[in-house]
Amino acid sequence: MSARKAKAKAERVSNQSPGQSQLYCPACPVYELNVCQAARQAEGAAARAKSLKIHQSVIHQSIHTAPARRIICREEDLHDAFPIVCGGWAASVVLLSDSSRQILSVLLPGDMVSTALLFGPRPHCSVEAITEVRYRTFKRTELKEIVFTHPDLFDRFSKTCLEEKGRADQLIVDLGRRTAEERIARLILNLAERLGKRGTMQAEPAEMDFPLRQHHIADATGLTPVHVSKVLSEFRREGLIKISDRSLVFLDLAGFRRLAHMR
Amino acid sequence: MSARKAKAKAERVSNQSPGQSQLYCPACPVYELNVCQAARQAEGAAARAKSLKIHQSVIHQSIHTAPARRIICREEDLHDAFPIVCGGWAASVVLLSDSSRQILSVLLPGDMVSTALLFGPRPHCSVEAITEVRYRTFKRTELKEIVFTHPDLFDRFSKTCLEEKGRADQLIVDLGRRTAEERIARLILNLAERLGKRGTMQAEPAEMDFPLRQHHIADATGLTPVHVSKVLSEFRREGLIKISDRSLVFLDLAGFRRLAHMR
DNA sequence: CGCTTCATTGATCAATCTCAACTCGCGTGG
DNA sequence: CCACGCGAGTTGAGATTGATCAATGAAGCG
Numbered sequence: 001m002s003a004r005k006a007k008a009k010a011e012r013v014s015n016q017s018p019g020q021s022q023l024y025c026p027a028c029p030v031y032e033l034n035v036c037q038a039a040r041q042a043e044g045a046a047a048r049a050k051s052l053k054i055h056q057s058v059i060h061q062s063i064h065t066a067p068a069r070r071i072i073c074r075e076e077d078l079h080d081a082f083p084i085v086c087g088g089w090a091a092s093v094v095l096l097s098d099s100s101r102q103i104l105s106v107l108l109p110g111d112m113v114s115t116a117l118l119f120g121p122r123p124h125c126s127v128e129a130i131t132e133v134r135y136r137t138f139k140r141t142e143l144k145e146i147v148f149t150h151p152d153l154f155d156r157f158s159k160t161c162l163e164e165k166g167r168a169d170q171l172i173v174d175l176g177r178r179t180a181e182e183r184i185a186r187l188i189l190n191l192a193e194r195l196g197k198r199g200t201m202q203a204e205p206a207e208m209d210f211p212l213r214q215h216h217i218a219d220a221t222g223l224t225p226v227h228v229s230k231v232l233s234e235f236r237r238e239g240l241i242k243i244s245d246r247s248l249v250f251l252d253l254a255g256f257r258r259l260a261h262m263r
Numbered sequence: 264m265s266a267r268k269a270k271a272k273a274e275r276v277s278n279q280s281p282g283q284s285q286l287y288c289p290a291c292p293v294y295e296l297n298v299c300q301a302a303r304q305a306e307g308a309a310a311r312a313k314s315l316k317i318h319q320s321v322i323h324q325s326i327h328t329a330p331a332r333r334i335i336c337r338e339e340d341l342h343d344a345f346p347i348v349c350g351g352w353a354a355s356v357v358l359l360s361d362s363s364r365q366i367l368s369v370l371l372p373g374d375m376v377s378t379a380l381l382f383g384p385r386p387h388c389s390v391e392a393i394t395e396v397r398y399r400t401f402k403r404t405e406l407k408e409i410v411f412t413h414p415d416l417f418d419r420f421s422k423t424c425l426e427e428k429g430r431a432d433q434l435i436v437d438l439g440r441r442t443a444e445e446r447i448a449r450l451i452l453n454l455a456e457r458l459g460k461r462g463t464m465q466a467e468p469a470e471m472d473f474p475l476r477q478h479h480i481a482d483a484t485g486l487t488p489v490h491v492s493k494v495l496s497e498f499r500r501e502g503l504i505k506i507s508d509r510s511l512v513f514l515d516l517a518g519f520r521r522l523a524h525m526r
Numbered sequence: 527c528g529c530t531t532c533a534t535t536g537a538t539c540a541a542t543c544t545c546a547a548c549t550c551g552c553g554t555g556g
Numbered sequence: 557c558c559a560c561g562c563g564a565g566t567t568g569a570g571a572t573t574g575a576t577c578a579a580t581g582a583a584g585c586g
Contacts, residue, residue, distance in 0.1 A: 096526050100526070172431065214532075232533095530583100531585105538577080541573085544572090555559095
């Protein structure tokens with residue numbers, strides 16, 4: 001038992017190694033800049049605060065690491081930096097005055113922390129690390145200049161904004177019109193799909209990294225942690241999925257999909 | 264009694280007259296194009312399908328009217344047109360297979376029907392008229408060209424996209440973490456605020472046009488029409504607001520705000 | 527070892543839904 | 557002019573979903 005867990009842990013650690021995280025970069029919105037590859041080669045030598053020449057422009061970036069539960073970006077602060085997640089999971093979250101919280105979206109490697117930060121200093125939501133997170137920040141003014149002068153980058157950026165809006169709209173429908181089971185199943189399937197698109201998962205379905213705690217699921221689906229626990233127990237009892245060691249296995253993908261789409 | 268109603272009705276009709284609707288145009292995202300003013304002058308003569316020269320570019324537009332409950336734009340269809348609401352209220356809405364529905368946002372005069380339509384033919388949600396709606400459509404390719412070559416227009420467009428995303432995020436929080444009373448109160452106050460910003464309301468608060476049916480409120484807040492009825496009755500009983508003749512009066516604005524913000 | 531976070535489970539409660547009946551106003555067609 | 561049907565809103569009774577409260581145990585960590 002503890003042997004299996006140790007093995008799982010070792011694998012998880014290797015997933016976060018630099019070698020593995022390169023896989024995410026092609027999905028990154030600034031991939032075309034070649035900033036990250038260049039930076040990675042320089043990484044061993046000078047640790048942070050690099051500047052790179054892209055065509056005619058200079059772009060400054062720096063690399064950061066945040067431990068799980070650390071807030072990367074605070075809603076009420078002003079930011080001149082534009083962060084992009086390189087490794088690990090994070091969540092953009094709104095805190096209410098009674099200390100309840102709502103997760104607006106889960107950020108995976110390659111995701112921009114907030115598209116709004118390209119236009120101004122207000123991120124309009126906080127971002128919190130779920131696992132340990134590695135991320136790069138760029139200077140807004142410089143990145144903005146570059147994105148707006150490179151049509152291919154601009155296309156990619158606007159496409160990402162549209163996708164983000166589409167996912168927000170989907171979440172509205174989920175929260176407004178679906179049951180607890182449907183919401184949870186759809187959250188999981190959406191994450192699996194997004195991970196799949198980034199070439200991160202071996203086979204499309206079957207198994208995935210799943211570092212979310214039940215309270216993250218609760219915050220993302222507008223439910224209570226204890227109700228999440230009950231629903232997940234039921235999924236388990238019905239042989240749909242299995243979650244253990246921060247990893248999720250689909251046992252009956254078809255059935256699970258059916259459950260998520262229904263209504 | 265019926266005399267008062269007749270008077271209210273007459274006023275409503277006058278609200279929809281061309282003279283009144285000009286007030287909305289300064290809030291319209293294509294106001295800088297001067298397209299609408301020019302078109303309005305030509306309106307009496309040639310009814311539709313006009314072309315106007317803006318700087319070096321030609322832009323084609325046409326004017327439409329949709330009766331209440333008519334679908335203006337269908338999620339699954341492809342559109343080459345980019346519609347903007349000029350008068351009346353509409354809603355962007357997602358229909359589920361069990362024929363329940365979720366309203367993503369209420370469209371007021373000056374609102375773009377879907378920002379996504381500037382980038383491609385898929386609106387990713389349907390749009391339905393709430394009242395009778397007047398709207399103009401532009402050719403996507405032409406409008407896109409013009410928006411991307413006029414920096415002031417582009418700024419306005421991107422600001423609108425951010426605002427839209429911000430409102431979507433707020434709705435996610437409302438649906439995920441707030442009670443029925445809070446959701447309904449916030450919907451109403453948000454509408455009042457948006458109308459106020461467009462210089463449409465005489466005084467900021469006090470009274471506003473309110474053409475929403477209770478089932479619209481239900482679809483926007485993820486509730487049931489009968490529960491909406493009960494909550495509104497309670498608001499009335501507590502002397503917070505009064506709704507009649509498609510118009511809403513704030514009787515205790517401070518109290519109503521308190522109710523909406525709490526949590 | 528003791529602390530904290532996380533997850534599970536049962537009992538009870540509250541918010542909201544569902545169903546049903548009824549009213550009202552409006553438009554339509556006989 | 558009236559009968560009718562329809563959409564909208566109201567109200568009550570009962571069912572259901574998910575929240576709250578509380579107790580417990582397991583795992584990770586200094």
